[in-house]
Amino acid sequence: VNLNFWIIQILNALSLGTLLFLVAAGLSMIFGLMRIVNVAHGSFYMLGAYIALEALRVVHNQLVAALIAGITMGVLGALLQSTLIARLKNDSLRQILLTFGFLLVVGDFALIVWHGTSAILPPPPELAGSVRIAGTSYPVYRLFVIVAGVLLAAVLDWLESRTRIGAMVRAGVDDLEMLSCMGINVRRLFVAVFALGTAIAGLGGAIGGVFLGVHPGVDLEIGILAFVVVIVGGLGNVRGTLVASLLIGLIDNLSKALVPEISMFAIYLLMVVVILVRPAGLFGRRSLV
Amino acid sequence: MLFGPVRAATVGAVAALQLFAATAEAQEKTPIRVGVMLPFTGPAAATGQEKFQGIELAVAETGFSIGGHKIELLRSDDQNSPNVALTEARRLVENENVSAILGNLSSAVSIAINPYTARHEIPFVTSGIAIELTGSKKSPFTFRSSFASGQVERPLAYYLYTRGYRKGILMGSDYSAGHDAVTTLGGGFKQLGGTVLQEIFPRAGETDYGPFLSRVAGSGADFVFGYFFGGDTLRFVRQYQDFNVGYPLVITTSAISAGGVPDALGKSIVGIESAEVYMWTLQTPANLAFVKSYQDRYKAMPSTLSYDGYMAGRVLVAGAQALDGNVADRTTLAQAMHKVVIDGPAGKFRYDENNNPIINLYITRWEDKDGKIVPSIVPEFHDVGLNWAPPK
Numbered sequence: 001v002n003l004n005f006w007i008i009q010i011l012n013a014l015s016l017g018t019l020l021f022l023v024a025a026g027l028s029m030i031f032g033l034m035r036i037v038n039v040a041h042g043s044f045y046m047l048g049a050y051i052a053l054e055a056l057r058v059v060h061n062q063l064v065a066a067l068i069a070g071i072t073m074g075v076l077g078a079l080l081q082s083t084l085i086a087r088l089k090n091d092s093l094r095q096i097l098l099t100f101g102f103l104l105v106v107g108d109f110a111l112i113v114w115h116g117t118s119a120i121l122p123p124p125p126e127l128a129g130s131v132r133i134a135g136t137s138y139p140v141y142r143l144f145v146i147v148a149g150v151l152l153a154a155v156l157d158w159l160e161s162r163t164r165i166g167a168m169v170r171a172g173v174d175d176l177e178m179l180s181c182m183g184i185n186v187r188r189l190f191v192a193v194f195a196l197g198t199a200i201a202g203l204g205g206a207i208g209g210v211f212l213g214v215h216p217g218v219d220l221e222i223g224i225l226a227f228v229v230v231i232v233g234g235l236g237n238v239r240g241t242l243v244a245s246l247l248i249g250l251i252d253n254l255s256k257a258l259v260p261e262i263s264m265f266a267i268y269l270l271m272v273v274v275i276l277v278r279p280a281g282l283f284g285r286r287s288l289v
Numbered sequence: 290m291l292f293g294p295v296r297a298a299t300v301g302a303v304a305a306l307q308l309f310a311a312t313a314e315a316q317e318k319t320p321i322r323v324g325v326m327l328p329f330t331g332p333a334a335a336t337g338q339e340k341f342q343g344i345e346l347a348v349a350e351t352g353f354s355i356g357g358h359k360i361e362l363l364r365s366d367d368q369n370s371p372n373v374a375l376t377e378a379r380r381l382v383e384n385e386n387v388s389a390i391l392g393n394l395s396s397a398v399s400i401a402i403n404p405y406t407a408r409h410e411i412p413f414v415t416s417g418i419a420i421e422l423t424g425s426k427k428s429p430f431t432f433r434s435s436f437a438s439g440q441v442e443r444p445l446a447y448y449l450y451t452r453g454y455r456k457g458i459l460m461g462s463d464y465s466a467g468h469d470a471v472t473t474l475g476g477g478f479k480q481l482g483g484t485v486l487q488e489i490f491p492r493a494g495e496t497d498y499g500p501f502l503s504r505v506a507g508s509g510a511d512f513v514f515g516y517f518f519g520g521d522t523l524r525f526v527r528q529y530q531d532f533n534v535g536y537p538l539v540i541t542t543s544a545i546s547a548g549g550v551p552d553a554l555g556k557s558i559v560g561i562e563s564a565e566v567y568m569w570t571l572q573t574p575a576n577l578a579f580v581k582s583y584q585d586r587y588k589a590m591p592s593t594l595s596y597d598g599y600m601a602g603r604v605l606v607a608g609a610q611a612l613d614g615n616v617a618d619r620t621t622l623a624q625a626m627h628k629v630v631i632d633g634p635a636g637k638f639r640y641d642e643n644n645n646p647i648i649n650l651y652i653t654r655w656e657d658k659d660g661k662i663v664p665s666i667v668p669e670f671h672d673v674g675l676n677w678a679p680p681k
Binding site: 005012118120122130136212217253263 | 534
């Protein structure tokens, strides 16, 4: 255990953390604004990865494939929100059931189309291979994930704090009724935010599928991690989600590298502590319960 | 006269029925009903189908008939779940009156139904690798078609040592089979004089191997062994190559060769070595014939799992053939199956006293030949049983 060890572990933590951010950011926005517990968020990640895989066969360009995955998931999210979820206004229990049903349907659909075989996306040729950092080789692609995650965080933060849409979302998180009294079309805002959230999840699937792969069940694995991030970070704010993602990436990595025996529950322990000490999450303004 | 035509028809029908029954009796002996229990739905459905095709091919080679007894295969979906499997086993035995059950992909499923089939004296051929199936919970009615946990690791340890490797890092999924493999391989390797630098057990379904791999890099090992399956193999191998760990990688049996892994990973698997019980590239007459009839029937190359299914089918077929199809007495059937010696696609296959197969083992290196990823067999070991010992 020396300086090099820490440099590599922190890079690892950053790459897993930023990937988690890519998935959790959308969930946090949806959760925060609409109070919708979107259990199916991981489905958009999984479908995004599969669609990127299929798109790659046709376009042979990872960037285009990732964009196709993101856009398709955005459209699917908009459809899900406007045709189904919107009918169950303020009924969070039935919304959970609905999104859970969606998760099962998508899971079975993926099984029918892509069978049970596991797949892994190839990295773009420019980002394949590794570079020497701190005495060991480090995958270039992971450095790219860190950059992509930080860029996305910056864009979302700008969107949230500097634009009109962001102001509407923040207002909506605090008081939805007042927002609609001010003449804002809440219905449209909801569809837009839901679509943006699922589009980012689809993009996350295309990016994460390169080193995490895609297989039946990844929807739940990733979905649960995204929920932990949102609970730790607090509802509906980009910075909280980013800090929580990085914190969870760090704890997961250090526990695996130093005490592998506790790595399975280390992040859940963090979640329990946060819920006990700060029920609203580290940066949340309103309690979850 | 009103009832005339009805009566005539009835008489005619009865006569026809009697005639039909008589001819049926003359031509057809009791069929041999075989339950084939595999995951036909769910995440493992594709692999279940591969194994089913192997079983079906073995039976098809008899023309679906032995000694005048028709063979009927009854598909039963265990969904890879122990609970479902037990219900299905009861249905097959108590309602469908099967003479034998072939199948299962998971040890957990095999362990769940093994006590039931043993108690009801139903020959059961499984690919569950859990050692207890032919160990502490063994039965004259339980057979293995694949290999047992620990069976391939001893010769593998010997191969690695003779290859000149002295220091190894052993990694395994954190469940019983992963621990078994690492313990057996490490034990054999140390006995020969090698050193195990680290044993690492990431959880099954691990997403990020980065933290483990950065510990492995720079450790000065001669090789790294990995026991991972399915999606774990894909992630582990991809991340191992991405981190450019650099030490030769050895992957456990069937993990690379099954489930489309070579297609998914492409060039990432070049240089990896794996221990295999079957390779579709084997150039023996038996395998060339097997590959040809499999391709003709299913338009695909047989996988390790198709081979496993094929051997399960062959064991049953050979047992039934020894009895000329009279399988009504299950104890004689089990005895006949125990005695089979098969010259199969992967060489000689026979049972030890616990119904665990003694088989050949092929150490395989994955190579890039003109852009195509092909397995090439480095050395092979013959007559590998559970008590295999290195040559003196």
